[in-house]
Amino acid sequence: MTLLWVAFGLLLLPALWLLVMPLRTAGTVHAAQRDFEADDRTAQQNVAVYRRRLASLEAALERGEIDRGRFDEDRLDLERSLLEDTEGLQRRPLKSPTAGRVAVPVVVLGVVVASVLWYQHQGAEGDLALHAIQQEVLNQPDGSLSMMVERLEEEAVRQPDNPNVWMALFPLYRDSNQGGKAIEALERLIELEGRQPALLAQLAQIRFFVANRTLTDEVQALVDETLERDPRQPTVLGMLGIHAFDRARYEEAIDYWRRAIAGFDDPGSAAALREGIAVAQQRLGVPPDELETASSQGPGIRVRITLDEALRDQVSEDATVFVVARDLQGELPPLAVTRAQVAELPLTVTLDDTSAMSDRARLSQVDEARVVVRVSASGQATPQAGDLFGDRDAVAVGDTDGEPVDVVIDRVVE
Template sequence: MNLLWLALGLLLLPALWLLLLPLRQARGVHAAQQAFEAEGRNTEQNVTVYRQRLASLEAARERGEIDAARFDDSRLELDRSLLEDAEGQRRSPLKSPSAGRLLVPLIMLTLVVVSLVWYQREGAQGDLAIYNVYQQVRSSPDGSLAMLVGGLENQAALQPDNPKVWLSLFPLYRDSGQFDKATHALQRLIELQGRRPGLLAQLAQIKFFAANRTLTDEVQALVDETLAKQPHQPTVLGMLGIEAFDHGRYEEAIGYWREAIAGFGDAGSAAALREGIAVAQQRLGIAPEATDQSGAGGPALTVAVELAKELRNRAAPDDTVFVIARDVPGKLPPLAIERATVADLPLEVTLDDGDAMAPMARLSQVDEVRLTVRVSPSGQATPQPGDLVGEAGPVTLGDAAAPIAVTIDRVVD
């Protein structure tokens, strides 16, 4: 914290120096302005012009070109013009170069005070205090989870409106089984950050486990609100799978868990759900699916691809051919994809888990797939008008001893 205030002080020094700079230059600027005004000759030039014009008027009167009344009017106008010019050239006397010197320290003090107050209100001092709690626990020989929780609880009392302190406390409460405190931390987060689907899902899950894995009316209301905002929210789907498994609805549990796997970004959560799917499949008396995540392995499917004769003149030899396997409901990303060219047709390709686009969407997660083969002149993965396509399925994995034939026979509109 001392380093923070030192850094703020160092940042203020240039600002204070800029405030002092005009004061240090005031005497030189005053002397230069005074010299300029002393050398000014505008008034002298105006008087010279006045005398010349007056002499011209007098000469015109003597020659009889203007009468006395005309002469008086013209001279009056000339006098008025000289007075106006002289009035415009009048300058207020210069103030002393030391005038206002006392105001500069007052402005400097105001700048310092306003900067500190602004930082107190808008800065990250609270986040820095949370960071210091973690640092103190790590550096202390007696550091422990209880010490960390105690420090964060002190910060929660000091800064109850900082969402980061509650975000730090929530997983500590949850993992230590303090469901009441974890629920309170989540509720404070929701009050501060709004009813976000991720927070609502966590709150539903905490209340679900606190109620001995029971889908109470309160939990169901949170589930409904979450899925209305984010239909494929993985935390809620995983929880619903647990509830279905506990009540013997194994097929329903498998469906929830497969859909949840597509939404989880970490391999650990996906692997745990796959293990759950394998157990549910055993309870159903069917062979559990492979859970190996190393790449290739698990179920495989051979696809025989050919291009219909009537479309051969619409495809160039170097056009890209995509062979894609998807889950039948279409809720997951592509489970497997292979790439070739029209010049390779007809061809046979084998799809397995090694052809997955993402670790959370593989052939081993499903029992049936739909096959799509697409010829893309642009080489883009997304379908474009004019692409050629062929489809087959649903195909049950493990039942297809012979290659599955797919003919590219229509044009994408």
């Protein structure tokens, strides 16, 4: 932290130098202004112009070109004009070049104090302290989970309003089977960050497991609130799948898990759910293709996905496969999304309203769709150079009992 404040001090030096610079140049500027005012002949020039015009008026009066009334009126205008010009040239006496020197250090001090207060309010000093503690424990030979928890708990006392402290404590409590403390940390995090669907989903999940995998009224309320905010929230869908599986409702569990896979960015979590789906299929004793058709809801598209053998060496077996259905005009969000892995190819999947990402965009709303299959080594939903893909335009949306549509992954994203 000392180095941090030294760095801040170094950054303030240029600003302070700019504030002090007027003091260094005040003497020069004062002398230049004094010389300018001493050499200013504007008033004398205005008087000379006045005298020439007055002489012209008197000559015109003597020649009879104007009468006395016109002479008096023009002379009054000349005098008024001279008065106005002279009044505008009056200057206040120059102050000493040392005047106002006290204000400069006051401003400098104000800038320093304001900068420190702003950083303490908006800066990340607390996060830096948190990071330093984590690194210190990790680098200690006798560092342990209990030591990390102890140090973070001390930091939570010092920084009760820092969400990153509670975000770091929650998984440690959860992984060390301290469910009560995990719930308290997560509730505090929700107080600070707001009722975000991802946080509510984690709170529902930890309460679900603490209650021995039971959907208590409290857990159900959290589930309802989360799905109302985000109907595709994968953590909650995965938890509901576990609840259905425990009660031998295997088709329901498979449906929840498939929808959850479409929303997970973590390949490990998606792989675990696929294993659960495989177990549920075994319990049902139903071939995967038959189960897929039975679990579909409404009109949809069955897609058989294969990977061109010429491209298989370009991707790993655990690379993510995105299967997306879009409207032909490209005006709506994706109508249906599901995920798989390269190791599962060739694979047949069913896209229907259970794979929708939003209630506003569903496959049942269109008669035809464009199916895009993309292999992403990074697991990112946004296409990147080097990804593999294949697509099929104008695929009819309807009965999923028929022959699947073939999509071959045979091109590379440039």
